[in-house]
Amino acid sequence: MPAIRRLTGEETRTAISALSAILIDCIDGGASVGFLSPFGDEDAATYWTGVADAVTSGHTVLLVAEADGEILGTVQLGIGLPPNQPHRADLKKLLVHRRGRGRGLARLLMTAAESQSLALGRHLLVLDTATGSPAEAIYARLGWSRAGVIPDYALFPDGSFCGSTFFYKSLTPSDT
Secondary structure (H helix, E strand, C coil), rough: CCCCEEEEEHHHHHHHHHHHHHHHHHHCCCCCCCCCCCCCCHHHHHHHHHHHHHHHHHHHHEEEECCCCCEEEEEEECCCCCCCCEEEEEEEEECCCCCHHEEEEHHHHHHHHHHHHHHCCEEEEEEEEECHHHEEEEHHHCCCCCEEEEEEEEEEECCCEEEEEEEEEEEECCCC
């Protein structure tokens, strides 16, 4: 049975190798998650070291999905936001290794991220994803509302342009 766990900064540092393997696998699979090919172990370790620092400082919450004794997925909540946004969080880097797909890990990670958000007093979540990607369909199925698309917003790992679809999800009734 898969388990979801929130990592501390030190636990993140300990898991850098496993987290790097997930990130590299997603990039190798063509995911537009902020990086270009070629992307290797050193690049990934540098990225995850920064995430560990953000977790330690309290600016990021890092959740992992574990199955069969292995970390196979991860998602982040960016909570280090300006003072006028204490009610929201940025959902970042929902990543599931191809070996772990089809097990419901993305759904479990998203559910846990929503619970963590509410526990932190963050009732509005926002994210962006590559337009037309499998992730776009996942967010729609999980009740996220599509806010719009910006064409040519980012690049795929091969350097070609991709649009980004922006989503939001209110976890409580809105005052507006």
